Amino acid sequence: MTASLIDGKAHAAKLRADVRHQATRLLQEYGLQPGLAIVLVGSDPASDVYVRNKVRQAAEAGLASLEHRLPTETSEAELLALIEQLNGDPAVHGILVQLPLPAHINESKVIHAIAPSKDVDGFHPINVGQLSAGQETLIPCTPYGVLLLLRNTLPSLEGLHAVIVGRSNIVGKPMAQLLLSEHCTVTLTHSRTRNLANVVRGADIVIAAVGKPRLVRGDWIKPGACVIDVGINRVVENGEPYLVGDVAFNEVVEIAGAITPVPGGVGPMTIACLLRNTLIAACGSRGITLSNAL
Numbered sequence: 001m002t003a004s005l006i007d008g009k010a011h012a013a014k015l016r017a018d019v020r021h022q023a024t025r026l027l028q029e030y031g032l033q034p035g036l037a038i039v040l041v042g043s044d045p046a047s048d049v050y051v052r053n054k055v056r057q058a059a060e061a062g063l064a065s066l067e068h069r070l071p072t073e074t075s076e077a078e079l080l081a082l083i084e085q086l087n088g089d090p091a092v093h094g095i096l097v098q099l100p101l102p103a104h105i106n107e108s109k110v111i112h113a114i115a116p117s118k119d120v121d122g123f124h125p126i127n128v129g130q131l132s133a134g135q136e137t138l139i140p141c142t143p144y145g146v147l148l149l150l151r152n153t154l155p156s157l158e159g160l161h162a163v164i165v166g167r168s169n170i171v172g173k174p175m176a177q178l179l180l181s182e183h184c185t186v187t188l189t190h191s192r193t194r195n196l197a198n199v200v201r202g203a204d205i206v207i208a209a210v211g212k213p214r215l216v217r218g219d220w221i222k223p224g225a226c227v228i229d230v231g232i233n234r235v236v237e238n239g240e241p242y243l244v245g246d247v248a249f250n251e252v253v254e255i256a257g258a259i260t261p262v263p264g265g266v267g268p269m270t271i272a273c274l275l276r277n278t279l280i281a282a283c284g285s286r287g288i289t290l291s292n293a294l
């Protein structure tokens with residue numbers, strides 16, 4: 001059996017079209033245009049590409065995006081002052097500070113400084129706590145995107161065994177909380193997990209988010225399982241640069257029931273969910289209820 005491909009690019013395009021539709025209505029009915037501020041400190045070439053993509057897609061979805069590029073030498077105090085200014089700016093509904101930050105800046109301090117209502121990454125401890133309590137909140141973009149893909153792929157998530165590989169604050173932990181809310185049985189594994197392959201063999205849903213190229217092999221997969229590859233690893237093979245996931249795609253595609261490709265899987269959903277979070281934050285700022293989440 002060959003797995004069906006989960007087309008993240010197509011799902012993301014649909015989600016962005018929905019954001020655009022709702023943003024148009026917000027502007028017409030309430031005179032409100034959602035605004036996203038993107039802050040990039042330093043000039044990492046990979047970050048540069050992501051930020052440019054985010055800005056372009058935000059504009060296409062009818063959002064106002066404001067880019068703040070700061071030099072690597074920017075002090076922590078200067079960055080905190082900018083965040084303070086954005087927190088108080090009524091045209092800004094979402095603030096994204098691109099991570100990682102240069103080593104002299106305390107990431108946790110920066111995340112704490114963002115107003116929780118504008119924290120479209122969902123990284124502020126208030127939002128983390130609300131997610132873990134199962135309350136409505138701004139959800140981190142990558143796990144949010146994965147959840148939408150799963151909902152669109154599987155008839156029901158209830159009672160399924162989800163095994164997450166990787167316990168990061170950005171993907172693994174919030175993913176576990178979201179899937180618990182969907183009534184999955186959740187196992188959160190990591191680098192110290194004993195007999196990882198055997199644990200993954202029990203999974204109906206596998207979420208690979210460790211940043212190790214092709215870690216998850218074909219013989220780890222229960223036939224028919226749904227496999228979501230969050231990894232984005234840049235490797236050079238035969239002198240060519242490649243983007244590969246945390247899943248050995250060629251092996252797993254033969255065993256799984258459905259699988260996301262890299263690229264074109266989770267990545268595009270992450271950006272689409274960032275736009276959606278900005279829309280949600282803008283609505284929240286005026287007490288407007290947003291209809292359907294697809």
Ligand SMILES: Nc1nc(=O)c2c([nH]1)NC[C@@H]1CN(c3ccc(C(=O)N[C@@H](CCC(=O)O)C(=O)O)cc3)C=[N+]21
Nearest residue numbers: 096097098099100121141263264265266267268270271
């Ligand atoms: N505060 C913060 N929030 C983030 O959400 C955040 C961040 N910092 N720092 C960097 C990572 C990385 N990230 C990606 C988003 C989309 C793709 C994406 O769309 N990837 C394409 C391929 C892109 C390519 O070809 O390089 C795909 O998978 O199809 C990748 C990576 C968000 N991040």
